[in-house]
Amino acid sequence: MTLEIRIAASTDAEAACTVLRRSIKECCELDHQNDPTILDAWLGNKTPQMVANWFASPTNFSLVAVSEGTVVGVALLTGAGKLALCYLLPEAQGKGAGKALLKRMEEQACDWGVKALQLHSTATGQQFFAQRGYTDAGKVRSPYGVETVLFWKQLDEDATCPNAPKRKRFCNCNTV
Template sequence: MSLEIRIAASDDAFAACNVLRRSIAECCVLDHKNDPAILGAWLGNKTPQMVASWFESPTNHSLVAVLDGEIVGVSLLTGAGKLALCYLLPEARRHGAGKAMLAKMEETACNWGVKALQLHSTATGEEFFASQGYIRAGHVRSPYGVDTVFFWKQLDSGGDDVPAEAGAAAKPRKRFCNCNSA
């Protein structure tokens, strides 16, 4: 098996869209519970044209995982430091493609100066992100009606910047004060 993680091109949009749609429909049943309304809303913007526009956006960094010549994974990092996509074909799970894409995204985020990466995980992906060092920091309802888990991970060694969305459930911020107590 030959695994390659590379930057996504607009020509990859059709295959990447297939990855997104199959992963959501087949792997995320815990989340959508086969509810046609939720599934329809979730898949509504997963078209080749929309995926191509995400790949072409200068504020996004998109990757595909290619296993033996076939696109089996897709991930997208926004300029704001949010991992917006990280999906695999059902048959590609547990072969290292997810870890490899995530590691490349973390490297890119560090290169951009992002101090903490954040994401909203499905119930299906929750244990994967926790196993990769991401910290659970509450639940967020998605626009398409699925409860997601908000995760974040410190990327730099500085350490005190916690994403605002993480709130009190995450690491407390240090307070600095220049006033005198006398």
């Protein structure tokens, strides 16, 4: 599988919306348990126009993963250091697209000077984020009715940010 990670364009919105909707419906059954009320709430803002708006926002950084000309993944980072989206088509899972998207998002967060990245993971995604150094900070109920796990990862002291300025240690000693 050839994989390209690139900045999302407004022309990617429809394909990215398809990724979001299919991933939620097909991969997150453990989370929504096919409850139509939860699915309707979760998918309610996953429209091509809304995705295009997210991509166009100057406070967001959005990426798509493209394989053989098809958008297979989408990720979105807010300027506040929240990974708001990280979804793949079901058939793209386990092939490196998620890792590549996450790595690039962490690099962008470092470039922005973000010291820690946070996200709300579904039960489906918990293991993925835990295996990549994210710390489980407890359960949080989403606005659409799914229990999520708040994860965070310190970036400035991590190999993820090799060019991040190192913290100076404070020394309260007297030098004579």
